[in-house]
Amino acid sequence: MVHIRERSHTPLPELSGHGLRLGPWDPDSDADVEAWLRGLSDPEFRRWNTPLVLVTDRDSARKSLRSKARNNADGTSLSFRVADETTGTALGHIGVNEIDQTLRVARVGYWVLPEARGRGVATRALALATHWAFTGLGLHRLELGHALGHDASCRIAERCGFLYEGTLRDAMWEAERQDAFRDVHLHARLATDTADIAP
Structure with missing residues (x-):
């Protein structure tokens, strides 16, 4: 069962289920800034x-989180702090990005802190966010791209019913560079797809 509690001051809800709680990052929280930086x-x-703007210290981490909060407020991209449902401990991040309400499409991306890896956190977070994007945001299509060779991300996408649609040539930067490119695996899921969304 997925529970959704809407927040009055932002379009970002709090989602809970599968042992996780998804909610907004707080740029005024030192703990959130530290988790974002790590x-x-x-x-x-x-x-x-390779992020567009590198985060290298607490100041740049807080600035990055403030930018995410502005995007949350205007609804262009929505960034969720992924936390343990019981303890509230930060485990990672999932974003519903580049939201196009006209075409009802968005892109999803995620990462998990080192100590939380190997526990299905990304899969469970993607399941929660996907369900909400289709039922709460009314989107029709979600796209998920990852660097060619990132097999763990490929498996997460497939577990959540994101079908592989092809390889995009030179569609993202190489690691640590903004002057060279690498290929991307494109996965997507439609609201009308009937496969279960894995928890």
Whole structure:
């Protein structure tokens, strides 16, 4: 059972289920800033992702979270803090990004803190966010792209019913670079797909 509690001051809800709670990151929370910094500076994250704006210290982490909060407020991209449902401990992040309400499409992305890996956190978070994006946001299509060779992300997508649709050539930056590109596996799920969304 997925529970949704809408928040009055932001379009971002709180979602709970599958042992997780998804809610907004708080740029005024030192704990959230520290978790965000650890997530985006983690070598495994940096191996597969090159953010547009690098996060290298607490100041840049807080600035990045403030930017995410602005996007949450205007509804263009929605960033969820993934936490343990019982303890509230931060486990990672999932975003519903580049939301196009006209075409009813968005892109999803996620990462998990090192200590939370191997516990199905990304799969469970993706299941929660996907269900809400279709039922709460009214989207029709969700896209998920990951660097070619990122087999763990590929498995997470497939478990949640995101079908592989092809390889996009030179569609993202190489690790740690903004002057070279690499291929991306594109997965997608439609609101009308009948496969179960894995918890």
